[in-house]
Amino acid sequence: MSLSRTLPIALAAVALLASCTAREGGQTTTSGGPAASAAQNQSSGPGCARDKAGYPQVDLKGATVGFSQSEKEANPFRTAETQSIKDEAAKRGVELLTTNAQSDLNKQISDIKSLLDRGAKLLIVAPLNSDGLQPAFDAAKAKKVPVVTIDRKVSSQPCTDYLTFIGSNFVEQGKRAAQAMIKATGGNGKVAILLGASGNNVTVDRTKGFKDGIVGTGLTVVAEQTGEFDRSKGQAVMEQLIQSNPDITAVYAENDEMGVGAVTALKAAGKQPGKDVKIVSVDGTRTAVQLIADGSYTAVIESNPRFGPLAFDTLEKFAAGQEIPQSIVISDDEYDTTNAAQKLANAY
Structure with a gap:
């Protein structure tokens, strides 16, 4: 991420995520959740639009969204990440289906295919590894279901195998x-x-x-x-x-x-x-x-594990026909001896 700075947590800023500046290699400032006040979120890479990519229009409100978690939630990062997705789904009136691969790549592939079979029209995936999920992405592509990946990049192609990556730098x-x-x-x-x-x-x-x-x-x-x-x-x-x-x-x-x-x-x-x-x-x-x-x-x-707002905003914009950048960087804070006591409530 970039040098720490304070950013307002404002949904209006998130609304700029898929702007034309991303297509032109520019950057936009967005919100990354309650503890994302330190550094600018950035979006980059050529855009991906629903019509161009051949995906059907989906109304996010009331839609069935699948979330594939990669690791057991004994890890605080995973716990906070999953909770952020659940909280945002509830806030937006989305039916959320969740799975947990328990650190097993083959299980995650099976999990994603299961989410598709259960009727998920949009997917959020926290990949276990950068490689190995292509069979799951192929299954989603065959059903015209866009996939947003979070927190770990994959070696597959954005806008072709999956929609976009949201995560830290x-x-x-x-x-x-x-x-x-x-x-x-x-x-x-x-x-x-x-x-x-x-x-x-x-x-x-x-x-x-x-x-x-x-x-x-x-x-x-x-x-x-x-x-x-x-x-x-x-x-x-x-x-x-x-x-x-x-x-x-x-x-x-x-x-x-x-x-x-x-x-x-x-x-x-x-x-x-x-x-x-x-x-x-x-x-x-x-x-x-x-x-x-x-x-x-x-x-x-x-x-920052609080991907819920950015992930659902991205899916909503894509479903509505807006262009989405291939990579979205969430903002990260920083703790040291000068601020840890004061910022403890922001930790997860």
Whole structure:
């Protein structure tokens, strides 16, 4: 995302989402939900119109919409994401069908086909991986059902295999995490990276953004290992890294769950997280932000999970014949020691 700034939460701004500026490579400012006040949402890429793409007109109010969640909702991000979709569907009088793939790609393909069989005329999909969902997209295309993807990009073609992607700029998240780490460490130290799950663009982009962001500083990445976005695995990886690299002075965790796991591991090793070892992560969960306020964590770059308003606005505009950009970037906030206590209520 871009540098933090305060934006009003206004539906009027969302209404600009599919404007002609997107077709011309311009950017528009939109709303991203109650905690999306930090950075501008942006839309980009050539537009996709219903008539041009060959989709029928659908009245969103009273329509059946399917939502395919990729992972179990024990993860706070997934919980908030699903709740945002449910809340917005209820607000708009939409019949919502939901499924959860439980981190199984084949199940997600089956789930999406099931939603189509159950009469979904519009789909919102949170992909498990960037690759592998083409059979599900083909099934939706055969039934002329537009698909909005959220939070993870897929390798399929926008406006052809799916309508558009709504999510964070993950490279920019990594760069913002690097800036927070530089500020906290003075630009010097040995960094361990707790990588997210393999096989999706979130991990790749957050890693690239962070590494690019520390070029030219005294920060050196001395270890990186996947914790698969999981708290217990993040803790286990951190325990191993402390043994192999006892002089680590900073940890970049590619989600809060792994960062919180790292806190537990560091405390068990007799270190003071937030002091002896600076910790920066990406998400914006209540647990991580509370740890910042308590002094055991350094900073969190938000990854906004409140996709409901943007997803349904996008579907509504597309159904009404308006042109939709191929990529819509939701805004993300940021938490550090100067604001965590005050902003705790915004965390999820």
